[in-house]
Amino acid sequence: MSTAAQNPAPEHPVPPSSAAPQRPAPRIVPPVVLDRVPWKRVGLFVLLTYVIFALFAAPFWFLPGGIANPFFTLVIAVGMWAPALASIIMAKGVERTNWRTRVGLRFRGRWRGILAWSVIGVVAIAAVILLSSVVMVLRGVPGDLTGGTWLTVGTQQISDLTGTDIPPIAFVLIMAINLVFGLVVTAVAALGEEIGWRGWLWPALRPLGRVRGALVMGVIWALWHTPVMAIGYNYPGVARFIAIPFFILPCIAMSLLFCGLADRAGGSPIPSAWAHSAVNSLGSTLIGIVSTTATGAALNPLIDTQAGVVGVVLLLIAAAVLVPWRARRPIVHGLPSAPVPSGASDSAPLASEPAPSAPGSGRIEG
Structure with missing residues (x-):
């Protein structure tokens, strides 16, 4: 039998020109760290976040x-995504890199760490709020450290509202469900901020060192709130010329803690988003547990809340415990194996890979 008979030609041969093109293998992004702050990019990012918000x-x-x-609440919750939007503009339009990788939203192999540090972040903030409330009562503000007043008054209010007498345990369950629901809903808005602040801005500020980077970020983050603080948001009853600059202090303390949570989770901004949500959503409820009708x-x-002097001190203590001060390797911009789209340009790299022999390269300066 002839060779042609053994291998008959196809009835409808595919023209070479119509063959499906082969996609190039995705480029692997090596671990990179910034060796200096890209101030022009940081300035553009800050300008975008300020203008959009x-x-x-x-x-x-x-x-x-x-x-x-x-x-107000709905519109500002959407506006809290201004830093995330600015990070997309910077990553796609300026840095020409993969956005998810740039802001730490790569999850493969990180889920356990992200989940663990998210829980730890929420617990830490809850502890800060509760302890600041205890200090508030101990320094002379009317309150009830047993929580009895909160339980009695709250149970009566719910009973009046429903028209049915309810047991105290039912009130506690209602408050717990409300607390969890508020935490989850607020986390959606807080994630928009954290993608920008801890996802994009923190890696850019890392060459300053942990403390100086947190100082710069705290100032930027605090002043970003000025458009709403100028009309009364935060520190009710306090003059705005005092409230606006004072807010820099808790923002610096929270930046130190939140950046540490992100680093602990491999660069993910999700744990800091949950901690941020806890700051925004748990305060009034947890303070209410030790409050009486005369507390407010x-x-x-400026003293008694998680954003007051006592809260700042407790946040700094939490940061001292949770921040990876002795980390020997900086967190890279996303997973080293994250693919970059084939159209991405290498003309504006985030940073160059440090030489292995460079003294001190790979250390996080505290």
Whole structure:
């Protein structure tokens, strides 16, 4: 039998020109660290976040009620994604790199660490709020450290609202469910901030060292809130010329803690988003546990809350315990194996890989 008979030609041969093109193998991104702060990019990122957020806040400078307007919470929750949007613009339009990799949203092999440090972050913030509340009562603000007043008054309020007498345990369960629901909903908005601050900005500021980087980030983050703080957000009853600069202190302390949580989770901003959510959503409820009807009038927001002096001290203590001060390797920008789209340009790399023999390369300066 002839060779042609053994291997007959196909009835409909595919023209060479119509053959499916072969995709090039994805390029592997090596571990990289910044050896200096890209200040121009940082400045552009900050400008974008400020402008975008100010656009969301601007209507409430003129609408009736200001921060009490019924649309304020919803609109500002969307506006909290301004840092994430700025990070997309920077990664895609300026740095020409993969956005998810750049901001630490690669999860393969990191889920356990992300989950563990998210829980630890929430617990740490809850502890800070509860301890600041205890200090508040110990320093003379009216309160009830047994929680009895909160339980009695709260149970009666729910009973009046429902028209049915409920047991105290039912009130506790209702509050627990409400607490978890508020934490989850607030985390969605907080993630928008954390993708920008801890995901994009923190790696850019790392060459400054951990403490100086947190100082710079704290100032940037605090002043970003100015469009809403100028109309009464945070520190109710406190003059704005005091409240706005004072807010820098808790933002520095939270930056130190939140950046540490991100580093612990391999560069992921998710644990810091949960901790951020805890700061925003747990405060009033946890302070309420040790409060009486006279607490609100006597409480000083510059001292007694998680954003007051006591809270700042406790946040710094939490950071001292949880931050990886002795880490020997800096967190890279995403997983080393994360593929970059074939169209991505290498013309504007985030950083160069440090020489292995460089003294001190790979250390995190505290």
